[in-house]
Amino acid sequence: MHHLTKTGRTLAAAATAALLAAGLGSTAHAAPKPRPRTLGAFTFGNSYSHKKVAGLTTGKMPASSARHFLDLKKPRFKNAKRRTAKTVAATETPWTGSWHMDWGVFPSVQVYGAAALQSVNPSIVLPAGHPDDIYAPTLLPANQSCIEMVTTYLAGRDSVSAWDWCRSSPGWSVGVTVDSAFTAKYTAMSAGHPVYAVQTLLTNAASNTWTSYLWNFTTSSWDTFYTSSGGTPFPATGGGWDMWEVYTDYDATTGQGAFCDDTRGAVWESSALAYSTSVGAAPLTTASTANSTQPAVPGDDGGCDSPALTRQLVSANSQWRVTN
Template identity: 35%
Template structure:
């Protein structure tokens, strides 16, 4: 989640504080370390599919449990701390003893341009069941937010409280509002054995600015809904992103704790597409660039390898 005030690479991070409950419609209801390649390029055709299941995502958590697991920052606390973005979810335990040099918030990947008629985005994004986030680290990778003033961001989340694909509400609560754990059931239903899920966020009603985040169910060939929200976007943004993003701290060694957490794992987003006036097209120089990129050095991870495989519909990071 990019800051509302700045897209700077390094910001002061706050310790985790309580999350306010959100509004909107949310679902209730052993794997590879990370995929080595995202799902086949043919999957991009899924983005334009109108096959909706009219069901919620299988395994989605009740909203109270979402708040318990992803207790981050209320809108009021974000303002108090000057961190309007979703912020770090790690606990404060151990931070004083470690004496970190700096708190970091870097990002790299595809940035969607602000364009008239923009009303959605879609991508095939990696997941891992073996990543264990350090208590000072929160990883949002990949995280996708469509251009057009969306109410919803679709985030792959790794924290000390677990791993999930979650929806961030930008219009009402400005908090995590829906979540499904990344487990064996999720992998069998939503990754088709590829180690990557296909998700999209689209505007379903322009008059009320209603947006829906959905995951493609490979078992049924239909889209399952994770979260729906409407209203006025509180970020003030009309551009968007599909990026690697994280919050972490740097140890006295000069290396970020996130570096160790992500070592040897591949994080990837492919088949990145943008919808404009209901028409889908691959992310390209016509609708995207890299204006949210920070320098690779801002990750404080010397062995990390990032590449834009195909501008701008496919990027990959190896930790």
């Protein structure tokens, strides 16, 4: 069981006002509804249950997803050779092979924690054997953060999972399946759609210990998701992201990414993104153009056509939305 020190409790104060300022987009899928509750009826306090998130498991992630996840992040490692981005036209012509896409918000200052409201689409379950991996949204506060909290859509299972960058061999650690039990405890409705609240914080600077939490709406407290300490393969300072990320294979039958038709109507969204900008501070500094950057909306179709996938910066830089 994880217990915070007084400093840790101060640092881990809740992302309150920023988390409440969310307005998520619409999805055409009929998602299982959590208990009738709206974010406007809740205040995220500094209560910590000192209990683990319910339903955490290990060993349920496809082996291919770990390879893909590492491949996606290797360009950001120390001394990594920079690769030229794929150049595409506004209307994508037939392509072949695999395509990695990402888009989101990147801190431009040193941060020591981050919090956000992340959308989930429980009814989007890719079929068994599906070649594509969807990580959206995925949150890493900074390069030195041990934990990346990832909303995953993989073959046969949706989850919220922690990727541990501080292990000797980085990889998936623990995760929880996005099902009716999860949505009942850990989601609320925003604009008619379920979102969960997450924060990842530096809880011990001396050992570079990071802890991630999910807000439990039934107990009005933060449940501990995962804790890790050590060093990461990234540069020592800066970095971090909150983004949409897809690893897709070309489907010659449809002439687009394999995920496109299986996720029609989906909305992937992050909102109320906020940072801790000093050690010991709560993540209450709203992401903005003063402390983060967001690349221009790509002009390509996201590998999908009829219609094309769309990306939108809803509020600079605390809310973004990707719609299929």
